[in-house]
Amino acid sequence: MHLIDAKTKIFGVLGHNISYTLSPAIHNYIFMEIGYNAVYLVFDVPENKFDYVAKALIDICEGFNVTIPYKEKIIPYLTHLDKSAEIIGAVNTVYRGRGYNTDYIATKKLFEKYRHSLEKGICYIFGAGGAARAAAAALGEQGCSIRIVNRSVDRALKMAKDLRKIVNSIEVANTSTCEEAEVIVNATPDPSFIPDKCLHNNLKLVIEFVYRPVETLLVKKAIEKGIPVINGLEILVAQALEAQRIWLGIEFPFEKVVGYLHARKLIW
Known part of the structure; x- marks a missing residue:
């Protein structure tokens, strides 16, 4: 690591x-x-200091990431939005005042190998925040029908309304019909929010945004049932590498980052 200087x-x-x-x-x-x-x-x-800190970071940082609870709140402070961030309505990467959504880019790339068998499948997304929006856009663009399950129905309705311009089939649902799902996405901080009945034998893919632990309760249950999983660590590293590509124009090996995190015992 370089010594910090001017x-x-x-x-x-x-x-x-x-x-x-x-x-x-x-x-x-x-x-x-x-x-x-x-x-x-x-x-x-804290939220009461967000206004002036956000403005300062845009001025002094070469680039930065944005996470909960500010992925939507940061937008009015930015000079421009990348097309993906504008459509999704959430930003997780900023570069010189411009907003991007690398959650969307990463999810779309990771989903690619499953697309051939799921492009017209039904996807239940749990959550209605920035990560949920990114997942809905990425999967919806591949032809999946999106069902949003969220504790706040109003927030879910707003997400559905905002994304209808790019997702052909998106609506608010509840867990009573989740047996029809072919894909389950957890975009909440609490993987236990998803009931066991949603992890049925016809499920073809589970996507988990939580990365600590890597094997969340949801991931463990999916693995036990033989359901393919995209885990939170994969998404975290993939979106970080997309941010590096935006900031520095580099392509850094995915495996090297995962190996480093394991070697430092930073993931479990």
Whole structure:
């Protein structure tokens, strides 16, 4: 790692109650490996300080990530939005004042190998925040029919309305009909929110955004039933590498990052 000096570029992640985040470990490792003079920091900011901190980070940071609960709230502070972020209505990566959604890009790429058997499948997405929006857009663009399950029905209805411009079939549902699902996505902080009946034998894929632990309760149950899984660690690393591509124009090996996290015992 470079010593911090006047030429050091500043990157980071903006969120609240995010002491768990692995983003600094990932990005500082990449900076070290490629010999780039930069540091990646955690900006854990309460909502009453968001306004002036967000403006300051846009000015002083070369780029930064955005996580809960600010993926939607950051948008009015940005000068431009990438097409994906504009359509989805959520931003998780900022570069020189421009907003992107690498959750969407990463989910779309990871889903690609399953697309041939699921392009007209029914997908139940649990949650209605930024990650849920990204997943709905990525899977909906591949032809999946999206069903949103969320504790706040109003928030789910707004998500469905916002995404109908790019997703042909999207509606609000509940768990009473989840036996029809071919794909289950957990985009909430609580994998136990999804009832066992949704993990039925006809399910073809589970996508989990939670990455600590890597084998969440949902992932364990899916593996026990022989259901293919895209886990939260895969999504975390894939979206981080997309952010690096936006910031620095580089392609860094996925396996090297995962190997580093394992070697440092930062994942379990």
